[in-house]
Amino acid sequence: MQREIYEHMLLNSSNVNSGNFDVISAADLGTLFQVTDELFFGGVITRFVEANFNKPLTFRLSTRMTTAGGTTTMTSPGPRRDTEFEIAIATTPLFGTFQIESQAKVGGVVCHTRLEALQRIMEHEVIHLVELLATDDSNCQAKRFRNWVGSYFGHRESNHQLLTPRxxxxxxxxxxxxxxxxxxxxxxxxxxxVNRITKRATVLVKDPAGTPYTDGERYAKFYVPLKMLKRA
Ligand SMILES: [Zn+2]
Structure with a gap:
């Protein structure tokens, strides 16, 4: 079924036209979720959300998340019917990894392409969503989550080894x-x-007019794109 979903994406998305696609949209995430729901759960997740909540599920690509592969969030502004659910997928590790590697583990499963890695991340988030819908709570380190993600999708771990900017x-x-x-x-x-590396590096430069730090020096803080840096 996982292979079927892979083929479905390649055939039906105008962006995801190869395993190592260069472009993806939030709508593609919606499609991936839907086929996964259809094949693995008979579409029951989508129908449950439609029947019990006013807002449909939303999907988002995040360029700011650099270490997590994805997140599933539940926002409850008031009555239960108004609860909103969102699945966000991080693009930075997904795109960065397969620029320089030919494989990486996600959920303990070796993935050879961006699309395979994206599927594993979505599968992980689907289980988060199912737990949130069922119990308002979800924890991917706990036994129940690991049992579910293992028995439905064959994941053996609740992490990924995709490369972060660091x-x-x-x-x-x-x-x-x-x-x-x-x-x-x-x-x-x-x-x-270099003080910190996210999408850019935070570099501290000694500066008499800068902010005092605990080492007794004053520094000015710069956010520098990684490719502009050279080792001194
Ligand atoms: Zn998780």
Whole structure:
């Protein structure tokens, strides 16, 4: 069934036209959810949401999540019928990983393409959603979740080994937190220390007019795209 869903996506999405697609939309996530619901649960999840809640499920691509593969959230603004459910999938690890790797584990299952990895992430989120619908609570480290995700989708773990920007900075450029780096802005060259890596690196540069830090020095903080950094 997982293979059938894979083929369905390739045939029916105008964006996802190869296993390592370059473009994806939130509508593609909706399609992936629907086929997964149809094949594995006979469409009961979608029908349950329609029957019990005023708002349909929503799907979102997140460019800001850099470590989680996805999230499922439940927002309850008031009466139960007004509860909203959203599944968000992180694009950064999905796209970054398969630029430099040919495989990565998601849910303990080896994935060879972006689409396979996306399916495993969606499957994980589907179980979160089912738990939230059934009990208002969900925990992917707990036994019940692991039993369900294992028996429906064959996942053996509740994590992924997709590469985060931090992994990619280390693998591709040899840069990690704490490293001395240089970068240029408008012709000026700066020397600083990498403090944090998300989509961009946070680099602290010694500056007498900067903010005092616990090491007794003052620093100015720069957010620098990773590819602008050079090891000092
Ligand atoms: Zn989880």
């Amino acid at each position: 992994d990619i900075a280390r693998k591709q450029m040899g840069i990690r937190c704490g490293d001395a780096v240089t970068f240029r802005i408008k012709g000026d060259r700066y020397l600083g220390t």
